[in-house]
Every structure is written in structure tokens, then in C-alpha cells.
Amino acid sequence: MAAEVWITDATAVTALGRNLDELWQQLLSGHSAIAPVERFSVKGYKSRFAACIEDLNCSGAFSAIRDLLGRLYKEMGPVPADTRLYTATTKAGIDNLERMRRNESVDISDILVGEIAKQVGRQLGLICPGTNISTACASSAIAVAKGAALIAAGRAECVLVCCADLVTEFVFSGFSALGAMSPNPSMPFDRLRSGLTLGEGAASVLLMKAERAKREGRPHLGTVLGWGVASDAFHVTAPAPDGRGLSAAVKQALKRAGLEPEAISAICAHGTGTVHNDHMELTAFDQLFGDRRLPVYSIKGAIGHTLGAAGGIEVALGLKSLSEGLAPPTLGFSKGEDNTVDRVSSQPVAIPGNHLLSTNSGFGGINAALILAKGRGA
């Protein structure tokens, strides 16, 4: 029998808050962290907006990702030394590659994704060396899925997922060149949506076998009930329009959770604000949930698209959402297509149940789905 997987600690650092509580309050108040970029010149790009953490240290020899992770450590509770570590990042300290190319003296090791796992493991005094998972914008969701799978199968008792990504000129210029950026702050699921807005952030999620968590008196913030990962096998940068990969991932998650689609109370969607992603997601949700109208939200209109950190931040926030019984507003959304009616809202909406589906998709045609259940609290 599979072991129950509890989440006993969850934190997030974003441009909209130094911690999870601040982020939650800011979101419910309808605030957005998306603002004109001052970190680098955006003169040649198709957007001038991103959600940057204002006072992040972007100078000196180290990548700004070290400062970001440093802020995360301060918010985290104690992590057992025998915890297995998965870090998740798409581009780690790629800001140092930019600066290396500009002949600045920087610590080049920060550019390598494997270095992040090493740094986090060392900082937290973990016995086992960490592993980084890089799977585009589904990186941290897949890390949570892997962690939950290990605990459920009895291969680990504690798994920490630590994820982080930065707003850098490297990434900003790339999405601009691809034409995937919205010239204005992103509008997830809106019929006038025209692209994504980048954001930066980090999150940590501590997964623990329920028996051990009870023994150690850890809080029960939520349970990872199900998970699924599937590839579109369609295109590297474009999602499959019929949402086949996402549907497959959600079906796997439901099967593992032992739930029917009717049991899902709300969906934290990837909701990037690009025409193709949001269409693909709504198509998949139509297939999975039929005419049923359940709350669907995206937080990327408020904190931007945090790439590899998105899934982790959304899990952390999803736990808050379940405990408060509220789906946060989808900022930037005003009026969508027919299949957004009674689903997506620019206002907070009550969640009529205890099960949240959280989904992420990314370059390479990868899709991940997680099903979270409400916890019993402290």
C-alpha cells in the first residue's frame, strides 16, 4: 500500500511578497508585482514589463540566484538531515553568463544548474547530495511528483523540493525574440491575451511520509494525492492544440489519487497568457471536466511567469488556497472565451471542496499535473 505523502512546510519568495503569507494577501487584494524593468535595458525588446524582486542583489561576483535562495532559507522551517533534495531551475545563475560575456569578474559555477543543488544541500546540511531537475516550466512540478512518488513507494521518508529562477536579459530577450511576450502585463485566459510576462521567484516544499510527520509533530499543510507527467510528442516550443499531453498527465494524477474528475474542486492552471498555452489548457479541461464549471485560476498575471519555479510556487500557494477555501483572482483577466465563463474570474472565488489540481506545461512538450488535498493544519 502506498504511503501517504504530507506537505509539512511550504514557502515562497516572489516579487509580490517576501513570504507565502504576504503573497497570499497581496494576491487577494488584487495587487500585481508586474512593473517596468529597471534591471537591464529593455529598449530593443517587445515588452518592458516583468515582475522583479525590487532589492535583489544583482551585483558582485555571485549570481542573484544566491540572494534569492538566501531569502528562501530564512523562510524555511527545519529540514531533517536525511532529506532527499530535488532542486528545480531552468537557467540557474544565467545572469553570470551575461556578466561573464561583459568581461565582469563573476563566479562562473553559478551558471551550471547542478551547482544549485550543491549549494542548497550544503546550506541545509543534508547528508545526500541533491539532484537538479530541469524540464522547462514544469521543472518544479515534476520534482514534487518525483518526491511524492519516492515517499509513496517507501524509497524515501522526506524529500525537499527547492526551486528558483530569475528574470534575466538572457531569458527576457529570448521570449521577446520568440514573440511570446505580451507588450503589456500578461492577461491569462483573457480573449485579448497576447503573451506572457516574466517573473522571478523561489519556493520550497517539504514532503514527508505521514507517519514520520506525525511522529515529529510536523504540521499537515496538505497531502500530495496524485501526480502525472506526460509528453505531447508534438513540438518543441508549441503545445499540442488538443491538450493531449496535459490530459494524459491529469488522468494519471486522478488515477493515482483514486479520484474521479468530479472530486476536483478547483484548478491552479499554468495560465501563461500566451494564446496557445491558455487555449490548450482550456481544451484539456473541457475534455476532462466536460460542462462542469469549477474555478480555474492563474497567478501569472500577478507574479509573472517564474519558469522552473512556477510549479513549486503554485503548490505552496495552492495549499494556502485550500486552507482558506478561496481561489485567488486571475489578474489581467477581464473577459475570456466561452469556456472561461464561470471558471476564470478576476475576483477571489470560493473553492467548493478539498482537492486542488495544479498543472504546468513547458518547452519540449512536457506536462505535469499534481492533485493536492487540504491539510489538517498545525
Place this chain on the structure above:
Amino acid sequence: MVSGKLPSISRKAVFETPYLRFSRMDEFSRLGVSAVGLALQDAGLDEWTSKREVGIVVNTVYGCLHTDLDYFETVTPENGAFASPALFSYTLPNCFLGEAAARFGLTGPGYVITEQGNSGLSSIRAVLEDMDCEDFESALAGICDLGCPPEFPIDANIIPGAAFVVVEKKPDMGLKPYGSLHLSPAQEIFFNKTRILDFSALIKACVKQLWGL
């Protein structure tokens, strides 16, 4: 294993049928997709009619760092006005997994892992764990690296190249496996009951099986 120079990879050397996207890929992706293709050919699984729930897990140290450096060269002039979308599309190390998934109809999970140490076995370990966790029953596990870029000051002594093995939990009767893999509780990997210390040792052990050495 002694490191040689990685030859340039032509489509025709690996794929018999036209593959338009191949020439558009970055070098890292061409290397990875070629190795995936060769592994599937070797297993007799390269031809398909309907998509298959097969995963791909790859271990890499430098990932697409060469492409990152090439891409940023296009950003620097004119404030990014000429940044290359074609190169940017390959600045994620998992992009070649998407290419391989589309080419070979593989719909299972695909992810890139990087961990400390140079054994290259973390992808095998991950696949065996995933199978134990019932996440999938069939997958490719491999290594892929172009080596350290010439101007990059951290050389982790990674041999350039790529190799994949096909791992099946319940092999089809038509397949002829090289042997069986086992993951011990201490995370050690055994191939045909012999402990394997790195990826090249696994390949050598497979070749030994093939030639009956």
C-alpha cells in the same frame, strides 16, 4: 575511458528517412536525438505506428551551455534587437527530449537531471526508481554532454558524447535484452548482478554480452 574528439553528426549517419527538423537543432540536441535514435534502433523500437508511453531521462553536466553562449552572442549587439529565436528555442536542456518524443512518438515523462559526480548513472537510477514507483514501465536512460566549452573556465572533465539504453520493466517477448538492471537500497546499480560504476562500464558490459566475451 579515453576522450576523443566528438565528430560532427550528420542526419544520414543515424536516420534513414528524411528528418527536416534535424538540421534546425543545436548541436546538443542533434547529439542527444541521435543517441536516442540509435538506442531505439538497437532495441528494434525505432519504428512505430501509434504513440507509446515511453519516458526519457538524461543526465548532463553542461547541458546546452554551448547553445547558451552562442545565443547570448546574438543578444549583445544592438540591445538584443537581433536575438536569435532559433537558438533561444534550444537554450533548455530538455528541448531535445521533446524533439525525440515527437520523432519517435514517446509520450512518457521526460526530464533532465544533474547531480554531483561524473558517473553518469543518475539517469539509470532515476528510471529504475520511477519504475519502482510505477510511474512508467518503459524508458530510455542516458547521458548527453558536449563537454566544456573552450572559453568556459570550469572543466568538470566530462567526456563529450551521448549514449542511451532502453529499459523495460516487462520486456516484450520479441526483444532481446542485454541483461537486467537492479538498484540496491544503497542506490548502487547492478547489471547482470555485477556492480556498475559508470555509464561507460554499462555500455561495455552490454557490448560484452553482444559478442559473448
